[in-house]
Amino acid sequence: MDISPLKKALSDVKKEIRAELDRQLKESSDQIAANARANCTIPSISSTIRVEKDGDGYTVTAGQGLSDPEIAAYHEFGTGDFARATVSSLPADWVQYAWNFKKENDGHLPASPYLYKAFYGEVTKYINQKTL
Numbered sequence: 001m002d003i004s005p006l007k008k009a010l011s012d013v014k015k016e017i018r019a020e021l022d023r024q025l026k027e028s029s030d031q032i033a034a035n036a037r038a039n040c041t042i043p044s045i046s047s048t049i050r051v052e053k054d055g056d057g058y059t060v061t062a063g064q065g066l067s068d069p070e071i072a073a074y075h076e077f078g079t080g081d082f083a084r085a086t087v088s089s090l091p092a093d094w095v096q097y098a099w100n101f102k103k104e105n106d107g108h109l110p111a112s113p114y115l116y117k118a119f120y121g122e123v124t125k126y127i128n129q130k131t132l
Contacts, residue, residue, distance in 0.1 A: 026051070028122050029058035035118035036060065042112075045072045049115075062115060070101055076115055079107025086111035 029051045040046040040062075048069075049062045063072025077083045077098045087098045094116060 022056075025058055028126075029060055032115075032118045032122050033060050035121060036062065036115045039114035039117050040075070040112075041114075042075055045075055046114075048072065060115065060119075073098070073101040074107070074109050075112055077101065077113075078111030079103075079109040081106070082108070082110045086113065090116065 033049050033051045037046045037049050040049065044066065045062060048065050049060065050064070052059050052061060062076075063069035066072065074083075078086050083098070083102075087095055090098065
């Protein structure tokens with residue numbers, strides 16, 4: 001029995017599924033970036049929020065191109081006591097990420113989450129679609 005037509009059909013379906021997943025990932029990444037820009041209260045940071053292709057997925061970045069790119073993270077998480085309060089309420093992977101920006105000086109910049117709020121909103125949308 002020749003199953004080559006079946007193999008071809010399955011291969012075509014696999015390609016279509018991958019293309020659709022890529023399209024949805026790109027669309028979600030673009031939505032996260034757009035919402036993060038809308039949430040960000042500092043125009044110089046907002047203008048740096050971008051979506052970049054990253055292997056099989058996409059990454060949303062902020063702060064690249066600024067004289068101090070880490071200011072984007074300080075605006076997101078805050079500094080000093082503000083950061084401690086904000087970061088403690090985040091999921092473990094975001095806490096770990098925030099630690100990358102910890103400095104010895106405490107600082108007094110309040111947190112103004114823009115990227116996490118946008119990311120969580122997009123994730124929540126998918127979770128709610130799945131449960132409908």
